[in-house]
Amino acid sequence: MRGSHVPGQTHLYRGWRTGWVASLLLLAACSGTLRLAGPPKEDPLAVARRLWHDTAEIQRRDIAARNWLRCAVAAYRASDSDQVARQTEAQSIADGCTHGLMGYLLDQEPGPWRPHTIQVLDESVRVVFRDLPNSLDDGPVALVRADEVTVPVVMGERYTSAGYGVALVGWQAQCHDRPICMLDPPDGVTRALTAWVEPGDDGVAQLVVAGTRKHPDITIGHRDVPLATDFSAAYAALFDRSHINRAAVWGLIGGHEFAQRQGLYLLEDYDPAKTPLIMVHGLGRSPMIWAKLTNLIDGSPELRNRYQVWHIVYPTNTPVLLDRLYVQRMMDHAWHILDPDGTAPAHQDMVLIGHSMGGVISRLLVSNSGDVVWNAVFDIPPDQLHGASTDIATLESVTRFQAYPGVTRAFFLASPHLGSPYVDSVVGWLAQRVVHAHTPELDALLRVVAENRSHENPLLAEDYERNGLSSISTLRATQPVSRAAQSLMPVPGVRYYTFAGHLPGTHPPGDGFVPLASAVIPGAISTTIVKDGHQLYLNDEVLEKIAEILRQP
Numbered sequence: 001m002r003g004s005h006v007p008g009q010t011h012l013y014r015g016w017r018t019g020w021v022a023s024l025l026l027l028a029a030c031s032g033t034l035r036l037a038g039p040p041k042e043d044p045l046a047v048a049r050r051l052w053h054d055t056a057e058i059q060r061r062d063i064a065a066r067n068w069l070r071c072a073v074a075a076y077r078a079s080d081s082d083q084v085a086r087q088t089e090a091q092s093i094a095d096g097c098t099h100g101l102m103g104y105l106l107d108q109e110p111g112p113w114r115p116h117t118i119q120v121l122d123e124s125v126r127v128v129f130r131d132l133p134n135s136l137d138d139g140p141v142a143l144v145r146a147d148e149v150t151v152p153v154v155m156g157e158r159y160t161s162a163g164y165g166v167a168l169v170g171w172q173a174q175c176h177d178r179p180i181c182m183l184d185p186p187d188g189v190t191r192a193l194t195a196w197v198e199p200g201d202d203g204v205a206q207l208v209v210a211g212t213r214k215h216p217d218i219t220i221g222h223r224d225v226p227l228a229t230d231f232s233a234a235y236a237a238l239f240d241r242s243h244i245n246r247a248a249v250w251g252l253i254g255g256h257e258f259a260q261r262q263g264l265y266l267l268e269d270y271d272p273a274k275t276p277l278i279m280v281h282g283l284g285r286s287p288m289i290w291a292k293l294t295n296l297i298d299g300s301p302e303l304r305n306r307y308q309v310w311h312i313v314y315p316t317n318t319p320v321l322l323d324r325l326y327v328q329r330m331m332d333h334a335w336h337i338l339d340p341d342g343t344a345p346a347h348q349d350m351v352l353i354g355h356s357m358g359g360v361i362s363r364l365l366v367s368n369s370g371d372v373v374w375n376a377v378f379d380i381p382p383d384q385l386h387g388a389s390t391d392i393a394t395l396e397s398v399t400r401f402q403a404y405p406g407v408t409r410a411f412f413l414a415s416p417h418l419g420s421p422y423v424d425s426v427v428g429w430l431a432q433r434v435v436h437a438h439t440p441e442l443d444a445l446l447r448v449v450a451e452n453r454s455h456e457n458p459l460l461a462e463d464y465e466r467n468g469l470s471s472i473s474t475l476r477a478t479q480p481v482s483r484a485a486q487s488l489m490p491v492p493g494v495r496y497y498t499f500a501g502h503l504p505g506t507h508p509p510g511d512g513f514v515p516l517a518s519a520v521i522p523g524a525i526s527t528t529i530v531k532d533g534h535q536l537y538l539n540d541e542v543l544e545k546i547a548e549i550l551r552q553p
Contacts, residue, residue: 045078045086047071048093055100065104066121071097072197073205079164080221091164095228098166098197101125101207102145112140112172117204126200130210133269135172135189142171143193143209146230149237154538156292158233159299163226164218165196168209169237179337185265185311187241192234194227213268231298235267239291264330267294267309272344274308275351277550280327282356282414287311289355289537296543303550308346310334312358320357321373321398321485322441324364328404352410353546355537356514359415363521365404366496367488373399376484378455386451391444398441399481403491410496411546413536414511418486418518419477421508477518489523497549498524499542501532511536 051071058064075094081087105118105125117126132141146167151158160167170193175181193209196218200206210218210227217224264278265287277297279290290311297303314326339347354362371381377399378385382392449456460480477483490496500519501511508515511534520527528545536542 044074048075068097068101112142114140125205128206131214133191133211146233149233151232151236155295159231161229163228165194165228167230168193169233183266190234190238262313264334275349277307278310280312280354280358282358283316350407355413359412366490366494369401373484376480387448394444413499416514416518498527500529
């Protein structure tokens with residue numbers, strides 16, 4: 001009967017149980033170890049699958065975010081597997097959950113981030129910065145998912161690398177507390193980063209935000225896994241923030257904003273082992289013209305690993321020889337900061353890439369002037385001139401120069417090495433009257449000329465009187481100083497390549513601004529002529545040819 005008690009039953013049960021336990025102990029002794037296992041743990045991949053699936057039906061974002069966090073941790077654990085199919089699925093789920101989590105967290109904390117702990121309902125996630133670029137090491141970093149950054153058409157293709165994690169862009173304002181800050185773009189520093197979630201040693205999940213240039217892989221278990229990276233998004237974010245194109249046009253006619261931005265700027269953290277590609281824009285332009293080529297370089301693993309891109313910003317309303325001096329000073333200043341001892345491999349192997357007037361400047365940077373230019377101005381040497389010694393020294397620095405040491409290659413795109421006849425057209429005539437330059441160096445020139453009228457080249461004096469002195473006037477092929485500078489060619493040991501556009505129907509044949517006879521100069525390793533106008537920095541054939549040459553030893 002239910003609830004009845006049979007005498008002796010308890011003793012019998014206890015005796016049976018004691019015997020059963022004794023038997024287990026005896027078996028354990030024979031086998032060596034007793035394992036009392038609890039309920040088996042659920043497969044982390046199954047957990048990640050369930051959380052990933054269930055979160056799609058959740059309306060509240062905070063609950064969804066908690067699920068994404070748990071899902072990413074479980075998927076990370078599942079990624080530690082020897083089975084390729086399991087690795088692939090776990091990584092896909094981890095990336096999807098991290099993507100959703102990052103979207104939620106960036107909405108909650110849109111401002112710049114530092115390492116800290118964020119609460120997602122009853123779960124904590126610790127934000128950890130790891131292997132960040134040196135340029136982002138100090139201060140908070142503004143973050144955005146790379147897929148939310150639009151790559152403008154002018155940059156061309158979007159270059160990404162598949163891998164673990166979610167690609168981000170980190171931005172930080174230009175610093176001002178160290179010399180190297182002067183080599184950061186005025187619009188701030190943008191760098192490609194990657195985020196993923198991993199379990200912390202103390203049980204608190206970690207959201208890792210890391211740079212990928214130093215360490216492009218992470219280790220999960222016993223294997224190295226490449227990180228996902230968007231190489232185009234970082235530069236596109238900087239491109240979007242910059243208004244330098246508008247400033248460049250105003251700078252041509254005397255605006256001050258562009259002049260305040262002049263300098264040499266690094267597009268990535270300096271690497272003493274990588275060859276600098278120093279890009280020099282043309283008349284009335286800015287470094288933004290190099291968007292497509294910069295993106296192409298950074299998007300190629302081979303080129304990205306060998307080269308670092310540097311952009312030059314210089315005032316384009318001043319005479320070409322003065323611009324050459326300015327760019328030389330910018331390079332000197334950069335190397336004084338980066339490699340004052342002059343021992344870095346990067347210092348011994350530089351490449352110049354110049355478009356239009358930037359190509360002329362680049363050619364002059366790899367040429368020796370001797371007395372050729374000086375003699376086009378005065379008929380006596382500097383030590384016989386009257387005037388302040390500082391003014392005469394300034395004039396010498398403009399007209400007497402040596403090839404810049406360490407430059408081994410140069411690319412000239414649509415460059416008017418022998419001037420442009422269009423300067424004498426109606427458009428050129430108007431430009432000469434709109435474009436004006438006023439600099440300390442030109443003031444020094446005027447003072448020296450005023451005290452040495454009898455020794456000044458009369459043809460030069462006549463030209464200055466008629467056309468003034470600016471970047472436009474010095475593109476005239478008949479201008480005495482320009483004609484002297486046109487005779488200067490790259491020194492032996494510098495390999496150079498010319499590129500020119502040829503539009504049907506142009507007279508003289510050329511790109512509509514620069515004649516072929518001016519853009520194509522002797523001694524080039526190769527000459528590439530394309531059916532296009534003056535903007536060769538957008539021509540795919542030209543850019544691919546540059547990339548092909550850069551891949552060579």
